[in-house]
Amino acid sequence: MNTFDDSAALLIVDAQYGFMPGGGLPVADGDAIVPVINRIAPLFANVVLTQDWHPVDHISFAANHPGRAPFETIALPYGEQVLWPTHCVQGTRDAALHDDLRVPQAQLIIRKGFHRDVDSYSAFMEADRRTSTGLAAYLKARGIVRLYLCGLATDYCVAWSALDARAAGFDATVIEDACRAIDLNGSLARAWADMAAAGVGRIGSAALLNT
Numbered sequence: 001m002n003t004f005d006d007s008a009a010l011l012i013v014d015a016q017y018g019f020m021p022g023g024g025l026p027v028a029d030g031d032a033i034v035p036v037i038n039r040i041a042p043l044f045a046n047v048v049l050t051q052d053w054h055p056v057d058h059i060s061f062a063a064n065h066p067g068r069a070p071f072e073t074i075a076l077p078y079g080e081q082v083l084w085p086t087h088c089v090q091g092t093r094d095a096a097l098h099d100d101l102r103v104p105q106a107q108l109i110i111r112k113g114f115h116r117d118v119d120s121y122s123a124f125m126e127a128d129r130r131t132s133t134g135l136a137a138y139l140k141a142r143g144i145v146r147l148y149l150c151g152l153a154t155d156y157c158v159a160w161s162a163l164d165a166r167a168a169g170f171d172a173t174v175i176e177d178a179c180r181a182i183d184l185n186g187s188l189a190r191a192w193a194d195m196a197a198a199g200v201g202r203i204g205s206a207a208l209l210n211t
């Protein structure tokens, strides 16, 4: 019952324990996305996942900046960086994808945030806006032109990925109820405004299931 042909892909962003209740950087109600994703994933022949994948000494962790607390911001060479609680450390349970995700057809897992000195919210481009993850080239090589995005968190990794998808020439639509947000200092409203301005579409999973 694949609804979408080979020119479309579902991009599942950071559906990891680290962003679920009990994780290092818990997103409220984050685990509610799992059953929604499991309902929509069978519509897609192509599925790609991302995994936030930090070394323990990563620059985005408040713990690596003495005297700083989580959710403060610092200036880095590439711009402003939010300091996060330690999350998704490489090889830990916190970095694992949720066990209940059922996407057996998934074809690629893009790991990001593994350079110690650069964060990467986006699945496409690291925060220095120069270092590519290789995802755009992979999708283009496979003839994929349309992306549907879901995962965590709406206002960080999903939004940055959707914006970069548009910048790289892809059609991009966020599946709203298959995402949850952090919403730090108005970040969610800003993310939706930025996505709208960039031509990112929005759809609900129920509408998607009726396509």
Ligand code: VGL
Binding pocket: 014, 019, 025, 052, 084, 121, 152, 153, 154, 155, 156, 157, 158
């Ligand atoms: C994310 C903050 C830090 C995300 C990842 O997946 O949205 N947010 N690392």
Ligand code: ZN
Binding pocket: 052, 054, 060, 084, 087, 088, 113
């Ligand atoms: Zn991270």
